[in-house]
Amino acid sequence: MGDTGNNDDSHVLTMKTVNPRAVEMEYAVRGPIVTRAVELGKELAAGAQKPFSKVLQANIGDCHATGQSPITFIRQVVACCTCPDLIDTANFPDDVRNKAKRILKGCKGESAGSYSASAGIDVIRQDIARYIHLRDDVPSKMEDIILCTGASDGIKTVLNLLMTGKDGNQRAGIMIPVPQYPLYSATLTEFNACPIPYYLDEDNKWGLDVGELKRALKEAKGRCIPRAICIINPGNPTGQVLSRENIESVIKFAYEEKLMILADEVYQHNIWAAGSQFFSFKKVMTEMEGGKYSKMELASFMSASKGYMGECGFRGGYAEIVNLQPDVKAILLKSISAKLCPPILGQVVIDTIVNPPVEGDTSFEVFQKEKSQVLALLKKKAQIVTELFNSIEGIKCNEVMGAMYAFPRIFLPPKAVAAAKALKQSPDFFYCLQLLEKTGLCTVPGSGFGEKPDTYHFRITILPKLEEMQAVLATFKDFHLSFLNEYK
Amino acid sequence: MGDTGNNDDSHVLTMKTVNPRAVEMEYAVRGPIVTRAVELGKELAAGAQKPFSKVLQANIGDCHATGQSPITFIRQVVACCTCPDLIDTANFPDDVRNKAKRILKGCKGESAGSYSASAGIDVIRQDIARYIHLRDDVPSKMEDIILCTGASDGIKTVLNLLMTGKDGNQRAGIMIPVPQYPLYSATLTEFNACPIPYYLDEDNKWGLDVGELKRALKEAKGRCIPRAICIINPGNPTGQVLSRENIESVIKFAYEEKLMILADEVYQHNIWAAGSQFFSFKKVMTEMEGGKYSKMELASFMSASKGYMGECGFRGGYAEIVNLQPDVKAILLKSISAKLCPPILGQVVIDTIVNPPVEGDTSFEVFQKEKSQVLALLKKKAQIVTELFNSIEGIKCNEVMGAMYAFPRIFLPPKAVAAAKALKQSPDFFYCLQLLEKTGLCTVPGSGFGEKPDTYHFRITILPKLEEMQAVLATFKDFHLSFLNEYK
Incomplete structure (x- = not known):
């Protein structure tokens, strides 16, 4: 040979x-x-x-590679979960030590070396739900949260669920922005799905235009079975932050066209423009028109790799997936079971982000x-x-x-x-x-x-x-x- | 709704x-x-x-969940890579500190929070190649090594490469043992591939019988395009350890039938029976009959989750993939790029396993x-x-x-x-x-x-x-x- x-x-x-x-x-x-x-x-x-x-x-977007320093609090909690001896010996603040102890209690055998449930460690799922509730002023429940190996893994998990298992014009169609973060196109190619590209409006701050969404969807009909629309907000590569009104119009469109919403919200801490604000798709969907849209199927993705933490190497992420039928949710959980679980320390990093030091905690000032x-x-x-x-x-x-x-x-x-x-x-x-x-x-x-x-x-x-x-x-x-x- | x-x-x-x-x-x-x-x-x-x-x-197989304690050396190196301050303050042995420093030098920005190359950190790939060389007395090169998010991820990566992208009897056929670790059947279902089950011989210590392999393959022809044979050695769920002769017969079969070999060797440290020994498929393939089989395409998988370390939660693993055509290897590397990289601390755990303390090192005695x-x-x-x-x-x-x-x-x-x-x-x-x-x-x-x-x-x-x-x-x-x- x-x-x-x-x-x-x-x-x-x-x-x-x-x-x-x-x-x-x-x-x-x-x-x-x-x-x-x-x-x-x-x-x-x-x-x-x-x-x-x-x-x-x-x-x-590799923050530490280009010189950003890690957040001390995050690394101290991770170190304590790695070597529990450090909880008593390393002279770390008491809130660091207590947080590590609490997470380790949620690990099997109190070790970061054991597998967690495929959806993640319960106490961290609870912390995420609380974080989302506080952020949005809209309830969130831990049963809707799955931890992932970075947001990418969560996105692939949900896209996989949407596939039809069929070929040709029976393939699943997924609306993706152009320009888009190429994980989407790469995954759709890998899954043999049909991308339905819609153009972001460069002349309008890279916003979404419903006319363009309609054009794109119409053009795709007959080629595939449209199932979902992906939105990246704040935008990658475009850097836009969608207005609440723009989000509302996208939700109405998805509702009318019966599309699941996949909201890539990994940059939710990265808002720079004066007057801009981050609104989650879930918050807007829940609050608009007296709840008319609140039962729509939606997945939102978050990551440990961006924001202020930039902990890319830990591969931490989560997805909140709401309003799935119970049987479909069981399929979702089964579909992630063979992967065993996301890395425990990536889950720990996520916990430090959704459950950070608050005023009065010893670490608060340095963290802030x-x-x-x-x-x-x-x-x-x-x-x-x-x-x-x-x-x-x-x-x-x-x-x-x-x-x-x-x-x-x-x-x-x-x-x-x-x-x-x-x-x-x-x-x-x-x-x-x-x-x-x-x-x-x-x-x-x-x-x-x-x-x-x-x-x-x-x-x-x-x-x-x-x-x-x-x-x-x-x-x-x-x-x-x-x-x-x-x-x- | x-x-x-x-x-x-x-x-x-x-x-x-x-x-x-x-x-x-x-x-x-x-x-x-x-x-x-x-x-x-x-x-x-x-x-x-x-x-x-x-x-x-x-x-x-979740060692720490059932009471096994972590290996001190492994956790100390991970803690130092997490909080580099600990290198000077935590009173850890000097070999721990030096190993952590060396790995951090291989990380972008010297941070475990940065992405590595998709194939993993170079210095760790080198250490793995050296470990395999020492284990097998057969050369190994870092270019053939990819780090993975647990062995499961590596197995899925190689199976993905073997898919035909087609349906019906044009699907890829993959020979898998029965009984088998169900990651294989789950992945083949997910990928729409065709399992070609072969029975392990319960009456013969769960060994592989070439007659049975031939029967299974013959029965599958016309149903699919046979591409590879998966072997789990030591066996899961069967606990068998294959003899060198048995491995040789499987290699000859794969050669004659032009099948790639996927050797799941994650239990290579777990050999219990008197007279049993672990032989890697690569070693046997390289050494038998004056090298006649040494150019066969083979992937071997290893994990941080089993052996004596049992660090399941870190999701560390690697694959050695030899004799791919250069163009195909480029496709392999591209196919893992959208996943970004395996968790850095999982990679660090792998390094501690392939580059453990040796006699004379401060940590040696405790580790041993x-x-x-x-x-x-x-x-x-x-x-x-x-x-x-x-x-x-x-x-x-x-x-x-x-x-x-x-x-x-x-x-x-x-x-x-x-x-x-x-x-x-x-x-x-x-x-x-x-x-x-x-x-x-x-x-x-x-x-x-x-x-x-x-x-x-x-x-x-x-x-x-x-x-x-x-x-x-x-x-x-x-x-x-x-x-x-x-x-x-």
């Missing part, structure tokens, strides 16, 4: 026989530009001369200070980025109202578009690759998220350190102007 | 519209008997009178003592369980040669079988439910793993504490004899 050639019949798996959905699946946030950025980093480390001294990873510092800095960077992009010729950027990304539109000269197409690259991929090679700034081309035809964008996180961000944005401006000049 | 009835059209998801594969999927290890056991525990806690004072969970105590106790319980079952009329149990389970055969009287069938229960489900209700012992019916027609079994773990195990096995004997008497 040789290792040469791609379609030799000495291998079980060749490009002809490997799962075609895995071949088709794309996840741009970790795509070829990122691979090239990693290579460049290694070249620099090996002493290569480049026009920059450091690769700046602004491609992924660390949290507000992180959020204040992100807010400042959101403003800086928005302003900078809008100060440059050939770029237009909606305000980063929330989340962790800017998604500026770049107006590329026809010659640049032609040059890209000659290389069989999307024009914004072509642009982002040159940006990387010339400045060390790693971003993700808009084509990886989807965009209206003949419009080009890129996504850049607001996570790098302020001084690095300022330096690189200055370089960026030079790059952009010289790019325009080169292809004018 | 009401919440009554099962097929009302006010819900998007009803039993008619929910994913039929999720309805069909079964995972008996967390099935109805376990649900009833949890209820019984709550009834006892509420003061109900039962013939027993405690529910004994012997249904799942704790490890050998856990393994010695499990070995003792494996012997006790085997002996006890074989001393009871109407029960026959192969030696628990390895892993964490006994899978005794129970010879049920025809009247018991008839009584079960009248209730539409499998006879061993009927038996296990009565066992639970009368003794508090929670086991899993053999039907959840598959078995030859008209044979009945149950799976019981050897994990409960020795004294509890002994007490409950005495009760078990009484139950069994009175059951036989009732239905004779």
